[in-house]
Amino acid sequence: xKTMPRDFEVTYKAENIYDDWxxxxxxxxxxxxxxxxxxxxxxxxxSNSLYANTEFSINGFGFKTLRVHPKKKFKQISFEAKFxxxxxxxxxxxxxxxxxxxxxxxxxxxxxxxITHERFLKQTIYTKLNSIQDxxxxxxxxxxIFQNLENLNHWIYKFIQFKTGVTKVGTLLKDxxxxxxxxxxxxxxxxCALARTNGIxxxxxxxxxxxxxxxxxxxxxxxxxxxYIPGIGWKGFDPTNNILANTNHIKVCHGKDYNDCSPxxxxxxxxxxxxxxxTVMVQSQQ
Numbered sequence: 001x002k003t004m005p006r007d008f009e010v011t012y013k014a015e016n017i018y019d020d021w022x023x024x025x026x027x028x029x030x031x032x033x034x035x036x037x038x039x040x041x042x043x044x045x046x047s048n049s050l051y052a053n054t055e056f057s058i059n060g061f062g063f064k065t066l067r068v069h070p071k072k073k074f075k076q077i078s079f080e081a082k083f084x085x086x087x088x089x090x091x092x093x094x095x096x097x098x099x100x101x102x103x104x105x106x107x108x109x110x111x112x113x114x115i116t117h118e119r120f121l122k123q124t125i126y127t128k129l130n131s132i133q134d135x136x137x138x139x140x141x142x143x144x145i146f147q148n149l150e151n152l153n154h155w156i157y158k159f160i161q162f163k164t165g166v167t168k169v170g171t172l173l174k175d176x177x178x179x180x181x182x183x184x185x186x187x188x189x190x191x192c193a194l195a196r197t198n199g200i201x202x203x204x205x206x207x208x209x210x211x212x213x214x215x216x217x218x219x220x221x222x223x224x225x226x227x228y229i230p231g232i233g234w235k236g237f238d239p240t241n242n243i244l245a246n247t248n249h250i251k252v253c254h255g256k257d258y259n260d261c262s263p264x265x266x267x268x269x270x271x272x273x274x275x276x277x278x279t280v281m282v283q284s285q286q
Contacts, residue, residue, distance in 0.1 A: 005040075005086040008033075008250065010208050011281045014264065015078040019272030023073050027266040029066040030059065030206070031221075033083050034251045042085040049078045061260060063253040087284075092244035097144045098231050104145050107230035108199040117201035117228060119256065126257035127193040127204075129173060136177075139198045145229050149195065149237060150244075156190055157242035162216050169258065184216075185258050187239040188223040192257065201228040203254040205236065206261035210248035210282045215241045220278045221263050226254060250282070 012031050033042050046054055052070040059065050070077065098104060107113050114121060123129070129136070137155055139148045163181040173193055176186045188204050195202040202225050209215055209222035217240060224238040224245055236245025245251075255261045268274070 003089045005088050006247065006284050008083075008085055008087050008210075008282065008284045010081075010083045010250065010283075011279075012081040012083075013079065013279045015076070015277050016274060017076045017276075018268075018270050018274045019075075020270050021073045021075055022070075022077075022268055022270040024269040025068075025070055025074075025077075025266060027068045027079075027264065028057070028059075029068070029079070029081070029264055030063060030253055030261060031081055031083075031263050032064045032066065032252065033085050033208070034063060034253060035085075036251070038088045038090055038247075039251065040086055042083060045082040047080050049076070050074055059253070061253060061255055087247060087250065090245075090247045092236070092246050095232050095235075097146055101141070101144055104230045105141055108145075113230070120201040120203050120228070121196050121199070122256070123193070123196065124257045124259070126172065126189045126259065127196065129193050129197065133173070133177060133193075134197045137194045137198070145200065146232065146235070148198070149200065149227050149229070149235070152191065152194060153237045153239045153244075154242055156187055156194075156239040160187055160190065160239075162187075162240060169262075184223040184240040188225050189257060191225045191237065191239045195225070195227055202226070203234070204257045204261055205245075205251060205254045206258075206263065207252040208250040208280060208282050210250070210284055212282070212284070215243075215248065217241070220280050221252070222249070223258070223261075224249060248284075 033039055035042050050070045052068050055067045057065045057067050137152055161181045167182040167186050176182050192202045192204055205224050205226055206221050209217040226234045226236050228234050238245055253261050
């Protein structure tokens with residue numbers, strides 16, 4: 001029996017305070033829930049304290065962004081977004097695995113497959129490993145690709161301790177592997193690196209997580225990954241929580257790494273220091 005979709009509401013708030021006057025500023029927000037077969041009827045409310053105009057745009061990966069450019073100088077600005085939408089209940093295990101495993105693994109080696117998915121097979125500055133680190137996790141070809149990815153999900157969950165304040169936005173994998181502590185962004189980058197090393201096209205995903213279900217994640221945006229499995233398609237894995245992406249994972253966008261999915265980018269012309277705060281609240285009901 002088909003279940004009724006759940007109603008979700010996400011509230012995103014950001015505030016920027018500057019020591020000196022800001023004479024010119026441009027911001028791009030990548031925070032709108034993505035509309036797909038499981039997320040639909042997205043309603044958007046967005047405002048800012050300076051009443052600056054908001055424009056919609058599409059980024060290089062096809063995701064909708066909000067652009068703001070105030071016309072007057074300021075020392076403080078706040079933003080608030082509210083998104084209401086419906087989300088279908090997702091069974092992450094609703095698929096079949098080909099009993100002939102060689103079919104899956106052979107497709108990974110096809111030239112056309114590698115060309116089609118080239119964007120999500122390449123290393124980036126955030127998903128770069130050296131030749132020794134590449135060997136951290138090698139696939140077992142006696143089990144399915146999906147099983148290998150689920151095992152990798154579990155391995156990273158055990159390998160990295162979730163701890164805030166240890167890493168930053170620009171933390172590289174070499175530092176993560178040294179400290180073995182980080183947040184969801186770091187878990188996702190390591191997963192991307194090791195899955196790609198084993199020939200699996202893997203996307204970094206940014207979105208929101210309904211933490212009322214007891215999951216670990218940042219108080220702002222959450223990060224997980226999507227892997228392309230021959231014969232199955234794209235499947236989401238959340239190594240921070242050692243689970244598959246499910247109804248509580250609200251996708252905003254995907255890219256090669258965090259740099260493609262940063263929720264807020266800006267160009268600011270000012271001197272002195274600034275302080276930025278973000279909060280996210282996710283609510284859902286049947």
